[in-house]
Structures are given as structure tokens and as C-alpha cells.
Amino acid sequence: MEVGAFYLPVVGNQQEIEKGMAGKRTDLYQQMLKEVTEQVQYMDEHGYYGMGTTEHHFHIEGEEVSTNPVLLNLYFGMQTKNMKFGQLGNVLPSHNPIRLAEDIAMVDQMLGGRSFAGFARGYQPRWVATLGQQIDGMASEDELGAEAYDALKKELYYDHFEIIKKAWSQDTFSHKSKHWEIPPANTFWATHDVTRRYGQGVDDKGYLTEIGIAPPTYEKRTLELFQPFSVSESSIVWAQENGVTPITIITNTEVAQSHIRAAKEAADKCGKPYKMGMTREVVVADTDEEAYEIARNGGSYIWCNFFGPFGFNAAVANPGEGPFDVPNNFETMEERGLVICGSPDTVKRKLEKLFVDLPCDYFWLFTYNGLIPQSKMMRHFELLTEQVLPHFTDKIT
Secondary structure (H helix, E strand, C coil), X not given: CEEEEEECCCCCCHHHHHHXXXXXXXXXXXXXXXXXXXXXXXXXXXXXXXXXXXXXXXXXXCCCCCCCHHHHHHHHHCCCCCCEXXXXXXXXXXXXHHHHHHHHHXXXXXXXXXXXXXXXXXXXXXXXXXXXXXXCCCCCHHHHCHHHHHHHHHHHHHHHHHXXXXXXXXXXXXXXXXXXXXXXXXXXXXXXXXXXXXXCCXXXXXXXXXXXXXXXXXXXXXXXXXXXXXXXXXXXXXXXXXXCEEEECCCCHXXXXXXXXXXXXXXXXXXXXXCCEEEEEEEECCCHHHHHHHHHCCHHHHHHHHHHHHCHHHHHCCCCCCCCCXXXXXXXXXXXXXXXXXXXXXXXXXXXXXXXXXXXXXXXXEECCCCCXXXXXXXXXXXXXXXXXXXXXXXCC
């Protein structure tokens, strides 16, 4: 099992966030860069798989300042030697897929192949609608209605995913769909004779037939791919069929096990290797009481304030419950297993049960920096690395 850290970069602690506009403060952003660098350098020395960052824009409140995760990946990747860095994930419907394929390929080259990639459909209209408004229907969910809007995002997600895979796997490629024609028809290329001699992708009349990104990914490989968060059986099946590792956040054992069965069946049917990822917030301290107090003032503050209103409590809902039926508080997150906290022995016992019930190939530590003092964060990583994770994987040293 590989272990990685899924960061939602928090700028400031709870008190600083509540003063307002923490995301606009240079001192707090610089503090985040410094503290997260220390954390990833520790992980880099101890066998962790990688660090992932999600994509969100305009978070002036300070709670999730992960603007341009590709650029963040490059920054932290340049401070390390061994770990991989990637996005969990880029929101494909609002991206130009060719530009995104280029950007990720460049980072992969700069980090010598230490990159992975993850893709999502997006759920925050403040920025998804703003950045995606050039696509008909993306500017407002109200224009199309919720069902049609979700269908459009899914359509764009699949289309853009196919374009990115082509860009990474082929020297030159073409693509035609409802939303894209690559290259555009009847595009004359003035230096077609040069391209014909030194490249490819033009016809005998000088018109483009294909394009290719440069540079390619490191050694022209297709990166390891992830899909956060996979909460429906259909999305998990699609991921298996397309060589993508789904990352589940579902805590109900019965529901999660049904997803795992569906994923294994899909992988067998299409003849591809089965892989599953899972994420939980884990907080380790010297005593149960200290860990509980740290965790209660940690990620649940962000979860309850900024995730709950978007329906993310579907992750901890039991069969028959809707996302807004679930009590939106730390006690529920901890009781239902989204948050795993305690002393090393307590966390080991909880993880033993979790991995028996829900085995996974990638375990992602849902990590909120900033809300927990740096000294306690580093102690958490020390206890987790030395006393907990070696019981479950030989990757951590």
C-alpha cells in the first residue's frame, strides 16, 4: 500500500480566518509555504508516495488556497527528491485540456518523472462558472437546470480526459467532438515544408492534420491517474475502465464494499488491473485526549463550514440518509470514521479494522495544515511514520 498526503492548503489558523480575508494576506501564504515544505520534506525522507493538491480558485476566506495545483506541485516538488506530486484533482470542465496536458507534462519533465495527475468535475460555482463561462451552459446552473448542468460537466469531463490522454500518449494527434476540433479544419501552416521534414502533422497541401505537445511527459509516459472523490458506483466503474484509480471517501462500510465489488468486476471485465484509493483525516498525538482535541479544532472546522453546505456529508451518510440529514459537526465525522484520531496504539487499532473492511492500494491522508500548530503537525507525522504506518506498509521507512 502506498501512502500519500492530500493537502487542502489552509492559509492561517481558525482565529486568523475569522478575522476575515485571510486568503489575501502575504504573511499567511508565506507561512503556509514554509510549513508545508517542512512537512513534505519529512515525508520525502520516509517513503511516502506523494502529495496531492486539489484545484480551487478565489478562496479569499483562506480555507482552501490551492489555486493552480500544477504550480503548487512544481514548487513543493522542487523542495524534495523522492516523492511524487500531482493534482487531486484538476477540474476538467473548466479547463482548456491541451493547455493542461502541456502544463502537467512540463512539471513532469522538471521533476524527472515525479508526477501524477487527477481529474474531477467540479462543484463550486463561484469559480467553475466563472472560469468555464466560455463554454455554452457553464456560466449558470440555473440556465440549464441541475440535471442538464451535471450532464454537461460530465460530457466535458470525458471529452477533455480523452484529449489529455491522446496528448500524452501520441507524438501528434487529432480529435473531433461536440466541443473540440483539433486541429481546426482548414488551418494552413505556412512552414509546412519544415514540419514535413522535421516533424509531422501536415498534408501535401500544407494544411494541419494533427498537432502534438512539446515537451512530452517524462519519457513519454502516461502518468498515474486518480479520480477524487469517487462517491458513486458509476464513476468508480468508469475509472477502472479507463485506467484511473478512484479515491473513495465513503465511510459506510456496506456502501463502500459494494463500490469495491463493482470496481473489481469492472476491472476484470475490461482486463485492466484493479486499484482503489481511499482518504481519511488522520491525527496522531501522544495521548488519545490530545489527539481528540487537536482533531476537533482541525479539519472538521473546514469540513463543516465549507464542505457540508455543498453536500459533502454524503461521504458519511448511512443508507437512507441524505447529505443534509447528517449532523454537521466534528463528533459525527469522528464517530463515522472520516476522522481517525488518537494515540499511536488507538490509531493502529482503528486502521487495522478499516483496512480489513476496506482494503486499498493508495491511502491518502486528508491533511489540513495551518489549523494545527506546526509543532503538533510535525509530531503527528513523526508518530504516524515511526509507530503506525509501518504496521500496514513496507513503503514507509
